[in-house]
Amino acid sequence: MKFLVNGVEREADVTDDMPLLWVLRDELGITGVKYGCGIAQCGACTVHIDGLAVRSCQIRAADVDGEVTTIEGLGTPDALHAVQEAWVEHQVAQCGYCQSGQIMQAAAFLDLNPEPTDEAIDFAMSGNLCRCGTYPRIRAAVRTAAKKLQEA
Amino acid sequence: MAFGVYLANRAIPNPLLETLGEGEAAITPFVKIASDGITLITPRADKGQGAYSIQAYLIAEELDIDPLSVTISPGAPGPAYYNSAVLGEGVPVPAYDHSPVAETLRDATGAVAKILALQMTGGSSTVPDMYSRMREAGAVARETLKQAAANRLGVPRGDLKTENGMVIMPSGEAIAYTDLAAEAAEISPIRKVALRPRADWKRLGKRENPRIDIVAKSTGTEIYGIDYAVEGMVFASICANPGIGGGLKSYDASKAEKMPGVQKIMEVKSGNAGVAVVASNTWYAIEAANAIDCEWAAPDYPASSAEMWDLLEDAVDNEGAFDHRQRNEGNVAAALSEGAVYEAQYRVPFLAHAPMEPMNAIVKVADDRIDIWTGTQIPLFVRNRAADLTGLEKDNVHVHVQPMGGSFGHKLEMTHVEQAIEVAMAMEGTPVKFTWSREEDMTHDYPRPASVMHGRGRVADGKVETFDISVAQQNMAGEWFGRLSGMRLAGPDATITTGSWDQPFAIPNYRVTGYKAPNLVPVSSWRSVGASANGFFHDCFLDELIHEAGADPLEERIRLCLDNTSRKVLEAVGELSSWDGPSMGENRGRGVAFCMSFGVPVAEVIEVTMTDAGLRLDRAFAVADIGLALDPTNAEAQLFGGMIYGLSHAINSELTYENHGAQQNNYHVYEGLRLYQTPEFTVKILENSPKIHGIGEPGLPPAAPALGNAIFAATGQRLREMPFHKFIDFV
Numbered sequence: 064m065k066f067l068v069n070g071v072e073r074e075a076d077v078t079d080d081m082p083l084l085w086v087l088r089d090e091l092g093i094t095g096v097k098y099g100c101g102i103a104q105c106g107a108c109t110v111h112i113d114g115l116a117v118r119s120c121q122i123r124a125a126d127v128d129g130e131v132t133t134i135e136g137l138g139t140p141d142a143l144h145a146v147q148e149a150w151v152e153h154q155v156a157q158c159g160y161c162q163s164g165q166i167m168q169a170a171a172f173l174d175l176n177p178e179p180t181d182e183a184i185d186f187a188m189s190g191n192l193c194r195c196g197t198y199p200r201i202r203a204a205v206r207t208a209a210k211k212l213q214e215a
Numbered sequence: 216m217a218f219g220v221y222l223a224n225r226a227i228p229n230p231l232l233e234t235l236g237e238g239e240a241a242i243t244p245f246v247k248i249a250s251d252g253i254t255l256i257t258p259r260a261d262k263g264q265g266a267y268s269i270q271a272y273l274i275a276e277e278l279d280i281d282p283l284s285v286t287i288s289p290g291a292p293g294p295a296y297y298n299s300a301v302l303g304e305g306v307p308v309p310a311y312d313h314s315p316v317a318e319t320l321r322d323a324t325g326a327v328a329k330i331l332a333l334q335m336t337g338g339s340s341t342v343p344d345m346y347s348r349m350r351e352a353g354a355v356a357r358e359t360l361k362q363a364a365a366n367r368l369g370v371p372r373g374d375l376k377t378e379n380g381m382v383i384m385p386s387g388e389a390i391a392y393t394d395l396a397a398e399a400a401e402i403s404p405i406r407k408v409a410l411r412p413r414a415d416w417k418r419l420g421k422r423e424n425p426r427i428d429i430v431a432k433s434t435g436t437e438i439y440g441i442d443y444a445v446e447g448m449v450f451a452s453i454c455a456n457p458g459i460g461g462g463l464k465s466y467d468a469s470k471a472e473k474m475p476g477v478q479k480i481m482e483v484k485s486g487n488a489g490v491a492v493v494a495s496n497t498w499y500a501i502e503a504a505n506a507i508d509c510e511w512a513a514p515d516y517p518a519s520s521a522e523m524w525d526l527l528e529d530a531v532d533n534e535g536a537f538d539h540r541q542r543n544e545g546n547v548a549a550a551l552s553e554g555a556v557y558e559a560q561y562r563v564p565f566l567a568h569a570p571m572e573p574m575n576a577i578v579k580v581a582d583d584r585i586d587i588w589t590g591t592q593i594p595l596f597v598r599n600r601a602a603d604l605t606g607l608e609k610d611n612v613h614v615h616v617q618p619m620g621g622s623f624g625h626k627l628e629m630t631h632v633e634q635a636i637e638v639a640m641a642m643e644g645t646p647v648k649f650t651w652s653r654e655e656d657m658t659h660d661y662p663r664p665a666s667v668m669h670g671r672g673r674v675a676d677g678k679v680e681t682f683d684i685s686v687a688q689q690n691m692a693g694e695w696f697g698r699l700s701g702m703r704l705a706g707p708d709a710t711i712t713t714g715s716w717d718q719p720f721a722i723p724n725y726r727v728t729g730y731k732a733p734n735l736v737p738v739s740s741w742r743s744v745g746a747s748a749n750g751f752f753h754d755c756f757l758d759e760l761i762h763e764a765g766a767d768p769l770e771e772r773i774r775l776c777l778d779n780t781s782r783k784v785l786e787a788v789g790e791l792s793s794w795d796g797p798s799m800g801e802n803r804g805r806g807v808a809f810c811m812s813f814g815v816p817v818a819e820v821i822e823v824t825m826t827d828a829g830l831r832l833d834r835a836f837a838v839a840d841i842g843l844a845l846d847p848t849n850a851e852a853q854l855f856g857g858m859i860y861g862l863s864h865a866i867n868s869e870l871t872y873e874n875h876g877a878q879q880n881n882y883h884v885y886e887g888l889r890l891y892q893t894p895e896f897t898v899k900i901l902e903n904s905p906k907i908h909g910i911g912e913p914g915l916p917p918a919a920p921a922l923g924n925a926i927f928a929a930t931g932q933r934l935r936e937m938p939f940h941k942f943i944d945f946v
Binding site: 077078081082084085088089090092094095096097098099100101102104105107133134135138139140143147150151154155156157158159160161162163166184185186188189191192193194195196197198199200201202 | 262263264265425426428429430431432433434435436437438439441442444450475476495496497498499501569570571572573619620621622623650652653848849852853855856857858859860863881882883887888889890891893895896
């Protein structure tokens with residue numbers, strides 16, 4: 064089966080029903096995407112398919128139709144995406160395990176809603192669980208990222 | 216605390232000396248200099264609390280290097296990395312007592328930890344334990360590098376300075392530390408060093424210094440244990456007995472054997488019995504494990520939550536179950552013998568840790584050695600158990616500690632590593648990445664113990680006069696230590712009343728008694744463990760008595776407080792929250808709570824509104840005194856993070872048991888706080904305490920009582936059992 068991931072065509076020999084999450088992690092070695100629950104409750108596995116945020120634990124390999132972007136394709140340590148810049152600026156991460164998903168969710172959300180209200184931010188980000196309790200800084204970082212993207 | 220003179224204790228050898236390459240220097244167990252770079256050894260594990268970062272900054276402050284430009288490694292586990300502070304919580308003197316007797320007792324526990332070589336991360340102990348040791352390591356390394364340069368140049372060491380990883384000559388010329396590695400390795404370390412005074416610090420205590428892991432954690436490039444890869448590895452998972460410690464009677468894997476990717480199915484006896492599947496992908500392994508039919512043997516603890524609650528209720532105030540009484544002031548019996556006695560009963564449930572990263576380990580058994588890559592707080596216990604299971608010498612067990620995607624105490628256990636070792640032994644020569652599914656993780660957790668409290672009190676003339684609580688819990692500390700070490704920990708379990716007996720209040724008649732229930736489902740530590748229950752018991756019952764007396768909740772706590780540092784914390788939270796009483800108008804209210812845990816007094820205020828859609832948390836305030844904030848930005852994050860973890864469980868979560876197994880198996884039935892439920896936070900760190908303390912846990916205990924007290928203020932309903940969502944709807 065062929066996949067377009069972060070601009071590169073990749074191939075994996077998997078069953079049709081393997082969730083995209085496990086294709087990325089165990090077949091392609093792309094580990095920025097995280098396994099947290101497997102049932103779309105935590106959002107740690109969030110990636111973009113053609114720019115839309117999806118829970119990769121719920122997408123069957125055979126159903127992937129479009130370009131997949133993972134956190135590795137959003138930005139890199141030397142070339143951060145505006146959302147990642149805001150995450151660094153606010154020192155959001157604690158354990159950091161959920162943050163790939165949080166950042167992918169925020170990036171796709173701000174793409175659709177560049178000037179979000181606080182209520183819209185709370186609503187959009189509430190599917191992403193953080194057990195360390197970084198929420199106050201996630202809230203602040205999404206606001207900052209929105210400004211950065213506006214100015215860009 | 217400004218100057219200290221360091222004299223080396225040579226009793227424990229430097230483990231780095233055994234692993235050095237040609238031309239590399241290991242001046243202390245914490246600093247390795249090679250011609251191609253500097254490595255700092257940060258042996259306290261990072262589970263998200265920022266331990267690696269603060270350990271690196273402590274060394275960097277004295278060594279004059281940029282911690283972002285060097286390699287950080289947890290190092291190989293070894294006795295040189297013992298934790299001298301973690302046992303200090305168990306001493307029978309409260310943390311606000313700084314008398315010589317109290318300090319002698321604390322020092323004695325540090326010596327015990329050194330003898331036991333207790334390399335462990337926990338108990339908010341990293342900062343107090345490492346505060347001096349790691350700065351000393353940096354200073355010893357710096358002075359030794361200067362001596363190496365002095366020898367080369369033929370000038371006195373005192374004429375040299377250091378800056379940004381280089382020794383600077385009087386002429387201004389610079390030699391990189393890395394160029395001095397070979398020469399530094401040849402000389403005896405300079406061990407008599409003076410630590411720099413706080414006023415001269417360039418990095419510690421400064422808000423602008425980023426955590427060393429933030430960029431990696433914002434770009435998906437941090438490699439956690441679950442992400443680590445070893446050439447040629449296969450993937451495995453397990454289906455284990457939901458009754459913890461019960462055996463496997465029989466199993467039918469005929470369906471699983473035919474499933475895609477499956478390479479091997481095997482019975483596992485270590486840790487917790489079950490059937491493991493080795494496959495070409497973790498998902499194939501989990502799917503196949505779920506398809507195995509198992510017949511389990513029952514473990515030897517009660518089968519249901521109902522039976523466990525009965526045993527806890529039987530133990531409380533039962534003389535036969537008496538465990539300890541570390542607070543007994545005035546004459547409680549006499550005070551309660553006449554007139555109206557105010558009584559209340561509380562309980563808290565079993566709780567899962569449920570960090571985002573499920574338990575996992577990569578194990579390779581080959582060529583008379585075993586390598587284990589895993590995120591763990593207890594690397595030496597893992598090493599010892601691996602030696603037992605494989606029959607290999609401890610020197611041939613190599614534990615490579617990985618960063619953790621959360622723990623909250625979960626990774627103070629190692630059942631999953633034992634299971635992984637048994638699978639890897641059967642796959643000798645092939646590395647096995649072994650991962651618990653979320654369901655396996657939640658149902659095989661060693662939870663925070665459930666406990667119950669019975670309280671009695673009296674008030675007079677608008678004041679709290681008598682406060683008497685009894686708490687019953689199973690022997691958490693003994694069970695946990697026994698499971699890890701095979702040793703029996705005799706004596707009382709202090710965690711039963713930690714957070715109750717040791718509070719800095721002067722109440723005329725004041726008594727706290729711990730009772731030991733029989734062993735229920737096997738339990739473990741958990742973020743702030745004893746104080747997570749006792750903070751709720753002590754503070755909410757105190758709040759009840761204060762309301763009964765008709766006093767102001769904040770003013771009466773301040774009046775009763777006997778510790779200056781704690782009193783300032785209470786006053787500060789009043790100021791921060793503009794406290795003017797618990798009432799805030801119709802359907803609104805605020806609650807204050809206080810708990811001192813791990814030596815840190817913390818006061819929190821929460822404001823709530825009862826809306827048509829349920830109770831909403833509006834604003835939260837927290838003040839903590841940690842003596843000295845080495846990384847203020849991260850200390851604040853730990854404070855509100857601890858509070859949010861406390862609120863998550865206060866509102867939403869519990870583990871219940873039927874047929875010996877936990878009934879909650881994933882986040883949909885074990886909810887954490889979500890962003891939309893999270894109030895706006897204002898937090899403040901104070902530095903009045905005479906000692907430095909960690910802040911990973913102390914933010915948690917006051918969270919539930921602050922919320923419970925706020926709910927009472929807003930609605931008149933007093934909640935005495937967690938989780939609160941069983942009794943009240945939340946937005």
